[in-house]
Amino acid sequence: MREYTYYFWTFMFGSFMGVIIETLWCMLKNKKIESRKGLIFGPFNPLYGFAAAVLSFSFRCMSEQTIGRMFLIGIVVPSLIEYLCSYYQEKITGRISWNYQKFRWNLNGRINLIYSLMWGVLSIYWFSYFIPIIDEAMPFFYEHRGMTIFVSVMMALDCFISLAASIRRKQRQKNIYAKTKFLKHIDYIYTDELMDKIYPNSECVDEEPK
Numbered sequence: 001m002r003e004y005t006y007y008f009w010t011f012m013f014g015s016f017m018g019v020i021i022e023t024l025w026c027m028l029k030n031k032k033i034e035s036r037k038g039l040i041f042g043p044f045n046p047l048y049g050f051a052a053a054v055l056s057f058s059f060r061c062m063s064e065q066t067i068g069r070m071f072l073i074g075i076v077v078p079s080l081i082e083y084l085c086s087y088y089q090e091k092i093t094g095r096i097s098w099n100y101q102k103f104r105w106n107l108n109g110r111i112n113l114i115y116s117l118m119w120g121v122l123s124i125y126w127f128s129y130f131i132p133i134i135d136e137a138m139p140f141f142y143e144h145r146g147m148t149i150f151v152s153v154m155m156a157l158d159c160f161i162s163l164a165a166s167i168r169r170k171q172r173q174k175n176i177y178a179k180t181k182f183l184k185h186i187d188y189i190y191t192d193e194l195m196d197k198i199y200p201n202s203e204c205v206d207e208e209p210k
Contacts, residue, residue, distance in 0.1 A: 005141050005148050007053045010134055012151065014052020017130070018045035021122070034200050038097075040162045040190070044155075047085050051078040051119075052126065056134070059127050067124060074123020079116040086110035092163070094170040095202045165190035173204070 015038075022036035022045060038045040058073050059065065087110065090096050100106040105113035141148055168178065168186045178184045195202070 001145065002142060005145070006134075006138055007056065008148060008152060009138070009141050010056045011046075011049040011053045012044070012155070013049075013130070013134060014126075015044035015046055015049030017052070018048025019043040021048070035198055036201075037198070038162075039158045040165060040198055041158045044158070046159070047082060050085075051081050052130075054081065055123055055126055056131055059131060065127070070124050070127045071120040074120040074126070075116050078119040078123065079111045082115075082119075083107065083110045090205050093166040094173070095166065095199075095204055097199065097201050097203075099203065161186075161190075165195065169195055 019037050020043075023033065026032065026034055026036055036045065037043050038047060054077050055074065058077060059070075062069060086096055086098065096109075099109045100112040100115070101109040103112040103114060164183075164186055168183060168190070169192060171178075172187065172192070178187050
């Protein structure tokens with residue numbers, strides 16, 4: 001339970017920080033504020049959460065914690081997660097949230113060298129500053145297992161509803177009728193207009209996933 005608690009709250013913290021980073025980046029790049037979250041409920045981006053959890057695991061497994069290793073792992077691990085997230089998002093929902101085809105040195109438009117290097121820099125900060133903060137906060141969460149269980153259930157529901165709404169959006173575009181009350185409820189609540197507001201960067205992909 002302690003291991004699960006540690007990586008779950010690392011995931012939560014990373015997911016929240018991901019939204020902060022994406023929002024600030026959008027403000028600097030596009031001069032506007034827009035939704036950059038990955039789930040319908042709450043300011044969370046699971047891609048950053050998974051990257052944070054795996055990076056933290058890698059950090060704890062390091063025999064020698066040097067800046068060079070942090071940077072290298074910070075390039076490889078998040079880039080791999082980013083590629084897989086893009087691939088499966090396209091495969092399951094028929095949409096993508098980012099496209100790097102216009103960048104040089106990109107791989108199928110899912111990752112590119114510049115952002116991979118930025119992942120490396122962010123990972124050094126994660127290893128150096130944020131993991132110690134998380135380690136200091138862990139005793140509180142170890143003592144409050146009920147909180148971990150409750151938030152885990154809420155996060156699982158958030159992921160489930162977000163995925164269901166995205167899949168139904170794809171099905172509606174293919175004129176697939178909702179056959180159950182649950183799916184009809186999803187269609188009624190999570191309309192295309194609402195999904196556009198939640199995921200303004202989501203683009204429909206007509207071609208088969210690469």
